[in-house]
Amino acid sequence: MRALLTSNEAIAEAVRIAGPEVIAAYPITPQSPIVERLAEMIARGEMKASFVRVESEHSAMAVIHGAATAGARVFTATSSHGLAYMYEMCWWIAGSRLPTVMAVATRSIGAPWNIHGDHTDIVLLRDAGWIIGMAENAQEAFDMTLQAFCVSEEVNIPFAVGIDAFTMSHTAEVVEIWNPALPRRRQAYRVLPTDKFAVNAVTMGKARMKTRYDLAFDLENSAKVIERTDGEFGNHGGLVERYRLDDADYSVVMMGGWCGDAKDAIDILREEGYRIGLLRLRFLRPFPKKAVKELGGEILVVDKGNSDLRGVLGIEVSSCGVEVKNVVAGIGGVDVGVDDFYKIFRDFANGNIALEWYL
Amino acid sequence: VILPGNTSCQGCPISLAMRYLDEIENPVLVMPAGCSTVVSGLHPNSAMKIPVIHVPFPSTNAVACGLSEAYKRLGIKANVIAWMAMELQT
Numbered sequence: 001m002r003a004l005l006t007s008n009e010a011i012a013e014a015v016r017i018a019g020p021e022v023i024a025a026y027p028i029t030p031q032s033p034i035v036e037r038l039a040e041m042i043a044r045g046e047m048k049a050s051f052v053r054v055e056s057e058h059s060a061m062a063v064i065h066g067a068a069t070a071g072a073r074v075f076t077a078t079s080s081h082g083l084a085y086m087y088e089m090c091w092w093i094a095g096s097r098l099p100t101v102m103a104v105a106t107r108s109i110g111a112p113w114n115i116h117g118d119h120t121d122i123v124l125l126r127d128a129g130w131i132i133g134m135a136e137n138a139q140e141a142f143d144m145t146l147q148a149f150c151v152s153e154e155v156n157i158p159f160a161v162g163i164d165a166f167t168m169s170h171t172a173e174v175v176e177i178w179n180p181a182l183p184r185r186r187q188a189y190r191v192l193p194t195d196k197f198a199v200n201a202v203t204m205g206k207a208r209m210k211t212r213y214d215l216a217f218d219l220e221n222s223a224k225v226i227e228r229t230d231g232e233f234g235n236h237g238g239l240v241e242r243y244r245l246d247d248a249d250y251s252v253v254m255m256g257g258w259c260g261d262a263k264d265a266i267d268i269l270r271e272e273g274y275r276i277g278l279l280r281l282r283f284l285r286p287f288p289k290k291a292v293k294e295l296g297g298e299i300l301v302v303d304k305g306n307s308d309l310r311g312v313l314g315i316e317v318s319s320c321g322v323e324v325k326n327v328v329a330g331i332g333g334v335d336v337g338v339d340d341f342y343k344i345f346r347d348f349a350n351g352n353i354a355l356e357w358y359l
Numbered sequence: 360v361i362l363p364g365n366t367s368c369q370g371c372p373i374s375l376a377m378r379y380l381d382e383i384e385n386p387v388l389v390m391p392a393g394c395s396t397v398v399s400g401l402h403p404n405s406a407m408k409i410p411v412i413h414v415p416f417p418s419t420n421a422v423a424c425g426l427s428e429a430y431k432r433l434g435i436k437a438n439v440i441a442w443m444a445m446e447l448q449t
Contacts, residue, residue, distance in 0.1 A: 050428045054421060062424075063428070066423060070437075072429035092414065191387060192410070193430075196405070198402075
């Protein structure tokens, strides 16, 4: 069935099909329409999940943590300050190896107040031990959400599905809704009243370090599961999408919805004779190191989230042992369109870009 | 439900309070950070004969709520207990 859906609505449709038993969420712009739509579906009897209304995002993730510990398929969604507020529990649910799916409609974190889109929130999850995906459009948001349940429950690692604020979360596109039969919920362990063990007791010596290593190791290896299941969930390319890269002298690395505009700019530059292409990172964790190392020629990373003066993807791509130029743009929802990308990419190809902010 | 030889100090009321968990059927204990965390056992041991889920301090009630909702949905009889957190100093 084809339908006109925003990325928020597409994610809600995918969650309905995945059929979680427990959903807990606290409203925040621009994520709210996801859980509002899920609440409507539950009220209409279209899905059977228990929707737990909580007083904060910290409690939303804590409820999900408890429900997953009991063996329930779970879902939540958040943005920006909500993600920051639940950050402690994001570490706990990952450290506990509980399969979980969370949608993140990426939005700037204050101060000062800003409700618009950038990636400063979702990059927070990098060190917590989550799989972090970033979709480009509503179809991919739909497909990735379904894949998230499948992958998370196979590797016992929580999975965040990122979409850009407003340009995706509130922008309608045609989406093909299809109904895959997901495997039944599975997870490494669950806790029942008949059990006599303790989970996450105080550790000493190397026990904590061992769990941290195992999580990092399994997160790295989740790449194989993502690649293997990619064909079942829309064939989007696995960890990356390669756009006009095969003969490229100039490679641009980006993630998220604005890659659509970047592709249009690349098409224009191709017509002008520039051999330029785009490596779109579909995942920030596991990080697509292999695809980055395979890039030829000059590399430009365009970031929507920064650490210091450098962009976060700029740092990540640099860590793969390649030289990069890095532009930070679009923070706080500053509009960056085809014309802007055309100018940035052309300057890059002409050797006129270093590390800079597109202000 | 609390085993002898646990790590509580002499005269500690926590282990006394924990004995009352005997009264509860199908218990699942959610344990915030505090002295009770240590009394109930350090990894890889547990001093409790019931399941214990250790959690960060402010999440105790919400994790218990999530467990309870999930057990209901999954048709599992359970009484989830959000343990009180306390620090006792001598």
